[in-house]
Amino acid sequence: MNSKMGEEEKPKQQQHQNSTESFTAMKSSLRQAIEVISSLISLSHSIRVFTVKWQLIRKKLEELSSGLMAIENCDSSENTAVFSGLIPSILVTVNECYDLARRCVDLSYSGKLLMQSDLDVLVAKFDRHVKNLSEIYTAGILTQGFAIVVSRPGPGACKDDMRFYIRDLLTRMKIGDIEMKRQALVNLHDVVGEDERYVKLVVEVGDVVNVLVGFLDSPEMEIQEEASKIVSLLSGFDLYKCVLVGAGIIGPLIRVLESGGDVGKEGAARCLQKLTVNSDNAWSVSAHGGVTALLKICSTGDCGGELIGPACGVLRNLVGVEEIKRFMVEEGAISTFIKLARSREETVQINSIEFLQNMASGDESVRQTVVKEGGVRALVRVLDPKSATSSKTREVALRAIENLCFCSQNYINMLMIFGFIDQLYFFLRNGEVSVQELALKVTFRLCGTSDEAKKAMGDAGIMPELVKLLDAKSYEVREMATEALSSLVSLPKNRKRFVQDDRNIGFLLQLLDQEEGMPGNKKLLLSILMSLTSCNSGRRKIASSGYLKNVEKLAEAEVSDAKRLVRKLSTNRFRSMLSGFWHS
Structure with missing residues (x-):
């Protein structure tokens, strides 16, 4: 009986040995095929005849290479x-x-x-090989359980190793099961996000971009979301935007916006925002129904800021196309974005405010609609010092107010009613440097609008804040502050208020000695002092100041404005002496 069992074992051992030998032989042939294909791909780049046919052959070779490497990595x-x-x-x-x-x-x-005939026959043969490989993969022979995971190359890896890794990921994306595809996408996202060298390889190697675009229409939500995150990263590189668009990415991205998951929608919106930075792709987005899909996202209250922010950004980029802008207005975009300007999310606030600003730029009818819908009040609320609004958002709101409102006295009056001047005072006094400088610019422009605005600024206490900025490090800040102050003291009421503080005149006279090499600023300071001589108390304080010598020094240097100021002070002093003589 034992002898019989031994005889039965021999065929099994022989069978196992034959199987091992067959597997080894197959692996050897496989390695040989991969090496020849790699050499052939390199050789094909030097061919200068029948270039179209060789491009097609090279593509087939790359597909075969990816498939064969997947077999080589199959541990079964x-x-x-x-x-x-x-x-x-x-x-x-x-x-x-x-x-x-x-x-x-x-x-x-x-x-x-x-x-040509031989090459056509060759293409047909390669087509059959690719089809046969595809059928084998479709049968599920290559699965996650059998696939050896190729390790990611180290930081100092050569380009060939990196290319091999990308090709391996491509193979898994093409022929793996769902979990293998998902993991390949996760790995691809990691390398593209961490090392820009992989971005170029993704574009260069085979069909990676086409596969990613195809995955955007995948019924598997995880596959769709991972693909959307990768194309969002790729779209951040200007060189490759045209590659994505050429692969037909716009339509799939919009379909993700319409019916994808939250993560996929966010990736799609971010990708579209980068692709529409210039208006070249605007019509394509519109033609695929993108404007409607984006407006729906922005008007839906249950979407988070991570999605609404980039969705706003895409629409803001599309405003430059007049027909698209008109469609947005008709669809109620202005009221939608005024509501979004009140959001607590910084990206949503900034993008919505910039959207409104772009919509109204150079378009009086849209500007009127923005004002009518409550846009001015919404912008002023963004600037409320009590709110938790970021400095960046406040800068954007200040610029929007300047662009929207300073073209009309009615809009400026509206700003003053809403307390805008008190906000300017706050930011001049307490704002971060960037906000303070922008508030100063707006103050300067506001000075040139009306006497009512000047009076309101004087009442709000803005002049002392301007005085503090007269010796700022930045020449531009000093110049704007001086010009604004010069404009404000042109009103009698503001002059009287200004000279009530004894330090103001002495400080102005001191500055005349510090503005070396700045004749423009000296001229403005002298202009302010000349205005103050129209006020009796101002005249007296200038004449009695210990710093009057700075004016006299300039007059001796033949500075015409200084000479005029000295003459005016001297004349008034002489008249005062005569007045005292006749009344003694």
Whole structure:
């Protein structure tokens, strides 16, 4: 009986040995095919004839290479029989191709028509091989359980290693099961996000971009979301935006916005925002229904700021196309974005305010609609010092107010009613440097609008804040502060208020000695002092100041404004003496 069992074991051992030998032989043929294909791809780049056909052949070779490398990475000998018939056949075709490639490089073929025919036959053979590989993969032979994970190359890896890694990921995305595809996408997102060198390889290697675009329409939500995150990263590189658009990405991105998950929608919106920075792609977005989809996202209250922010950004980019802008107005975009300007999310606030500003720029009818819908009040609320609004948002709101309201006295009056001047005072006094400088610019412009505005600014206490900025480090700040102050003291009421503080005049006279090499600023300071001489108390305080010598020094240096100021003070002093003499 034991003898019988031993006899039964021998065929099994023989079978196992044969299987091992077959697997080893298959692996050897596989490695040989991969190496020849790699060499052939390199050789094809040097071919200068039949270039279109060789481009097509090269694409087929790259597909075959990806598929064969996937087989090589499959840690199972169970399917040796499936692959053993296919690989020798591929190797024969590849060797035929190598022979044709050498003849094309050397121009040693007998005739063009014959070579074209040979190349057509070759393309058909490669098509069959690719189809056969695809059918094997579709049958589920290559699964996550059998696939060896290729390690990500280290930081100092060469380009070939990086390219091999990307090709391996591409293969998994093409032929793996859902989990393998998802993990490949996660790994691709990681390398693209961490190392820009991989971005170029993603665009260069095979069909990576086309596969990613195809995944945007995947019914598997995880696949769609991971793909959307990757294309969002790729769209941040100007060189490759045209590659994405050329791969037909606009339509799938908008379909994700319409029916995808939250993560996918966010990635799609961010990608579209980058692709529409210039208006070249605006019509494509509109043609695929993107404007309607984006407006719906922005008007839906249950969408978070991570999605609404970039959605606002896309619409803001599209405003430059007049027909699209009109459509947005008709769809109620202005009221939607005025509501969004009150959001607590910084990105939403900034993008919505910039959207309104872009919409109204150079368009009086839209500007009127913005004002009518409560846009001015909303912007002033953003500037409320009691709110938790960021400095960046306040800067954007100040610029929007300047652009929207300073073209009309009615709008400026509206600003004053809403307490805007008190806000300017607060930011001049307490704002961060960037906000303070912008508030100063707005104050300067406001001074040139009306006497009512000047009076309101004087009443709000803005002049002392301007005085503090007269010796700022920045020359531009000093100049704006001086010009604004010069404009404000042109009103009698403001002059009287200004001279009530004894330090103001002395400080102005001191500054005359500090503004070396700044004749423009000295001229403005002298202009302010000249205005103050129209006020009796101002005249007296200038004449009695210990710093009057700075004016006299300038007059002696033939500075005309200083000479005029000295003459005016001297004349008034002489008249005072005569008045005292006649009344003694």
